Amino acid sequence: MLNSYSIRKFKNKAAYVLCLCCVVIAVVPLASILFEVIARGASQLSIQFLTSNGLEGGIGPAIQGTLILIGLTSLIGVPIGILSGVYLAEFGDNKYASTMRTINDILTEFPSIVVGITAFSIIVIGVTGSFSPLAGAIALSFMMIPIVARTTEEALKLVLNSIREASLALGAHQWKTILRVVLPAARQGLVTGTLLAVARIAGETAPILLTILGNSYFFQGFNQPMDALPLRIFLNSRQPSPEVQAQAWGAALVLILIVLALNIVVRIATKGRFKR
Amino acid sequence: MDTTEKMKTENLNAWFGPKQALKEITLSIKANVVTAIIGPSGCGKSTFIRTLNRMHELVPEARISGQVLLDGQNIYADEVDPVQIRRRVGMVFQKPNPFPTMSIYDNVAAGLKLAGAKKGQALDEIVQKSLQQATLWDEVKDDLRKPGTSISGGQQQRLCIARALAVNPEVILMDEPCSALDPIATAKIETLIRQLAENYTVVIVTHNMQQAARVSDFTAFFYLGKLIEYGETNALFENPKSELTEKYITGKFG
Ligand SMILES: Nc1ncnc2c1ncn2[C@@H]1O[C@H](COP(=O)(O)OP(=O)(O)O)[C@@H](O)[C@H]1O
Ligand SMILES: [Mg+2]
Numbered sequence: 001m002l003n004s005y006s007i008r009k010f011k012n013k014a015a016y017v018l019c020l021c022c023v024v025i026a027v028v029p030l031a032s033i034l035f036e037v038i039a040r041g042a043s044q045l046s047i048q049f050l051t052s053n054g055l056e057g058g059i060g061p062a063i064q065g066t067l068i069l070i071g072l073t074s075l076i077g078v079p080i081g082i083l084s085g086v087y088l089a090e091f092g093d094n095k096y097a098s099t100m101r102t103i104n105d106i107l108t109e110f111p112s113i114v115v116g117i118t119a120f121s122i123i124v125i126g127v128t129g130s131f132s133p134l135a136g137a138i139a140l141s142f143m144m145i146p147i148v149a150r151t152t153e154e155a156l157k158l159v160l161n162s163i164r165e166a167s168l169a170l171g172a173h174q175w176k177t178i179l180r181v182v183l184p185a186a187r188q189g190l191v192t193g194t195l196l197a198v199a200r201i202a203g204e205t206a207p208i209l210l211t212i213l214g215n216s217y218f219f220q221g222f223n224q225p226m227d228a229l230p231l232r233i234f235l236n237s238r239q240p241s242p243e244v245q246a247q248a249w250g251a252a253l254v255l256i257l258i259v260l261a262l263n264i265v266v267r268i269a270t271k272g273r274f275k276r
Numbered sequence: 277m278d279t280t281e282k283m284k285t286e287n288l289n290a291w292f293g294p295k296q297a298l299k300e301i302t303l304s305i306k307a308n309v310v311t312a313i314i315g316p317s318g319c320g321k322s323t324f325i326r327t328l329n330r331m332h333e334l335v336p337e338a339r340i341s342g343q344v345l346l347d348g349q350n351i352y353a354d355e356v357d358p359v360q361i362r363r364r365v366g367m368v369f370q371k372p373n374p375f376p377t378m379s380i381y382d383n384v385a386a387g388l389k390l391a392g393a394k395k396g397q398a399l400d401e402i403v404q405k406s407l408q409q410a411t412l413w414d415e416v417k418d419d420l421r422k423p424g425t426s427i428s429g430g431q432q433q434r435l436c437i438a439r440a441l442a443v444n445p446e447v448i449l450m451d452e453p454c455s456a457l458d459p460i461a462t463a464k465i466e467t468l469i470r471q472l473a474e475n476y477t478v479v480i481v482t483h484n485m486q487q488a489a490r491v492s493d494f495t496a497f498f499y500l501g502k503l504i505e506y507g508e509t510n511a512l513f514e515n516p517k518s519e520l521t522e523k524y525i526t527g528k529f530g
Contacts, residue, residue, distance in 0.1 A: 093336055162373040166436070169331060170387035170443055171363030180390055184377040 037252050044250025054216030054227065057243070059251045061218045062232035065133070066202060066258065068219060069212070069228055072137035073201055077144030078194055084145065085152020085193075090178055092153070101153075107146040115142045116207035124211055131213035131225040139207035147197040155189025156182060191270045199259045205230040229255040282307035282447060282477040283328060283365075288342035290323050290332055297323040299501045301342075305447075305494075310469060310478040312492035312509065314485060316529065320501040321481040322370075325449045328479065329365035330358040346447070363391070366445035370452045372432035374424030374439070380416050383424040383435055387443035402442055410438035411468050430461025437468065441476075448472060450480040454487065466491050485525055489513050497521045 052058030084104070088097055119139035124131055159182050167177040183190070213225040214235055220226070229251050236248035283305040290298035297320045305311050305328075313321045326332040327340055330351060343350045351361045374383045384403045385393070393399055403420075407413040412434040416427065424435055433453055440448055450469070454462040469491045472478050482488050488495050489509060496506040497518075505512060505521045516522040523529055 160373070162369060162371060163375060165331065165334070166369065166373045166375065166439075167386070167390065168334060169329065169362055169367040169369075170390060170439065171359050171361075172387070172390035173359055176390050181375055181377075181386075185375070187377070 034256075037249065037256060040246065040249035041251075041253030044246055045253070049247070049250055050254070053218060057247065059229070059232055059247060059254065061215055061227040062229045062251055063254060063258070064219055065212065065215070065226045065228040066230075066255065068133055068226065069136055069140060069208065070198055070202055070262070072133060073140040073144055074194070074198060076137060077141035077197065077201075078148055080141070081145045081148025081194075081197070082152050082190065084149035085156065086178060086183075088149065088153040089156035090174075090182070104146045104149055107142070108150060110143075111206075112143060112204050113206040115139050116210040119207060120210035128223055130223050131211060132221075132223045133212055133219075133226045134222050136208045136212035136226065136228070139211050140201040140204060143204060143207065144197040144201050147200060148193050151193025151196065152186075152190055155186040155193065158189065159185045187270060191266060195263055195266055198262060202259050202262075203230055203255060205234050209234070229258070279306040279309055281305070282347065283479075284343075284345040285324075285327070286343040286345070288324075288327060288340060288344060290320070290327055290340045291338065292323075292335060293337040297501055298327070298340075301503045303496055303503055303506055305477060305479060307477050308473060308475070309493035310473045310480060310491050311494045311496065312488035313479065313481045313496050313498060314483065314488050314524075315498035315504075316524065317483060319498040321483075321498055322451050323501075324498065325367075325451055325479055325481055328447070328449055329362050329367055331362070331367065333358070363387075363443050364445055365447040365449060366440035366443065368433070368436050368440055368448065368450040368453050371456050372429055372436050374432050374435050376423070376425050378424055379421045380424050380427070380435060381420040384438045384442050386439060391443070403438075406438040406442040407435075409441050409472070410434045411464065411471075412438055428461070430457050430464060433457060433461070433465060434468065437465075437472075441472075445476065447477040447479065450478065452481050452483065455483070462487075485513070497524060499524070 048056075049058050050063065051060045053061055084100070088101055088104075091097065092101070116139055119135055119142070123135040123138055128135055163181060163185060164177055167181040168174070172181070208228050208231055212228060212231065214231045215225045215227045217227075232251045233248045233255070236244045236251065239245060281304050285301050285303050288298055288301040288303075289296060301324065313324060315321055323332060327344055332338050332340060340352065344352060346361065346364065350356070351358075375386060378386060381403055382389070384406050385399055388399060388402065404413060404417075407416065412431060415431060416422075416435075419426075425432065427435065433456075437448075437453075454465050457465065466487065469478060469480060473493070480488075480491065492509045494507065495509045495512045497504045497512070497516075497520075499520055505516060505518045507517075512521065513525055516525060
């Protein structure tokens with residue numbers, strides 16, 4: 001007999017199964033990408049592959065270039081992003097801030113190829129006159145800043161107002177309160193935001209395609225073309241030679257591993273003494 | 277009781293945007309005694325004590341008119357730095373709010389460190405003395421490096437009191453400091469408040485009339501943003517002059 005209880009039970013079950021199906025649909029492609037990259041890339045890994053230059057069939061310059069790009073971009077993007085986030089969260093109660101917030105949101109969704117072509121025409125052609133890591137890092141900071149700013153703002157808003165008041169009531173200046181009380185309390189959020197942004201820019205191809213160009217050799221200076229892993233994956237995968245294509249898979253695996261390793265290292269290094 | 281005046285408000289009005297929360301409050305707060313502020317919820321008690329250390333103006337669109345005198349000096353005068361006022365007039369909040377990222381030690385030292393103090397024996401001594409004054413030292417002396425949030429609610433509130441004492445204020449404002457605590461923790465804090473009055477001027481907001489009667493020397497009764505009655509606590513409770521006060525303390529409304 002179908003009473004209302006068993007109907008409800010059935011609906012519950014159905015909703016549960018539906019959710020489960022969706023999770024599977026979401027996870028399967030992800031897992032298969034990972035599987036594919038490991039299956040095809042792992043066989044490539046060797047000291048020689050990781051350390052020699054492009055002419056010798058290695059991806060050393062690309063690894064080095066990606067690390068330089070991550071470092072340089074973070075150097076530009078993290079301070080600017082965090083300070084913007086602080087402004088939005090702590091002083092953002094006016095119309096300038098809400099305009100800034102909107103622009104920031106648009107920038108987050110900005111097509112990266114547009115960032116690339118803009119950096120190309122302004123920096124590569126206009127300022128430095130050459131493809132360079134600097135141009136690449138500036139283009140990538142354009143992508144990083146909005147992400148860091150947004151996540152910083154969200155993280156700071158989660159810090160209880162009573163903590164700010166406690167500090168101000170002790171006679172601390174506002175900037176000291178932000179620096180020594182609010183930012184530390186939001187540390188986990190800031191780290192997560194920064195890592196998210198790093199993961200995003202580490203894999204970006206379009207902005208660096210037009211700014212660092214690619215290079216078979218190791219780093220040659222801040223005003224010279226440089227290599228990077230996404231670029232190497234893109235360029236090599238379009239080559240007819242199966243060996244060169246296989247290198248692209250190896251580079252893909254290394255890129256994933258670098259982002260993963262960075263995540264783990266940064267999380268351990270910035271772990272607070274206290275849980276929240 | 278005859279004591280000198282520590283703070284005084286004169287024709288003090290306070291607003292949140294268009295809403296007026298305090299109306300023409302003229303009230304004298306005497307030195308080294310406990311003054312209780314009582315009144316029904318929403319009558320402006322919190323607003324009032326937050327005007328005494330210039331915390332009120334931190335709320336967007338909040339403003340005041342009138343004067344607040346500290347040792348005869350108007351704390352709202354143009355040349356006065358609110359930061360200096362807040363060091364002289366400390367505050368303990370309704371809910372214990374130790375800094376979550378700091379140890380017990382660092383919580384107590386926070387005010388001095390934020391003002392630029394360096395680590396060292398002098399700081400250690402101040403931390404110990406403040407914790408002793410807040411009657412918390414014996415309970416935490418072996419756990420100074422543990423998080424400030426790892427102790428019980430009552431201990432956290434005494435930690436917040438120690439934190440306020442460490443910057444050596446002259447006046448301590450307390451906004452319903454026991455409302456989040458159990459009766460035993462409340463009793464401890466009440467005893468502590470009595471002790472503090474020997475060295476500090478204490479203003480405590482409470483909606484608990486028994487508490488006001490137990491801890492305070494003077495009591496001010498607020499209603500709808502106005503000061504209705506002020507006097508020695510015993511007199512006010514035993515022999516209220518205003519009918520409103522009488523209704524409130526006999527529980528006819530509130
Ligand atoms: N941040 C605020 N913004 C607007 N109105 C407020 C704010 N804080 C308090 N008020 C109003 O001011 C009046 C007094 O509040 P408050 O001082 O908190 O009362 P009490 O502490 O006696 O309960 C109340 O009517 C309250 O609604
Ligand atoms: Mg209140």
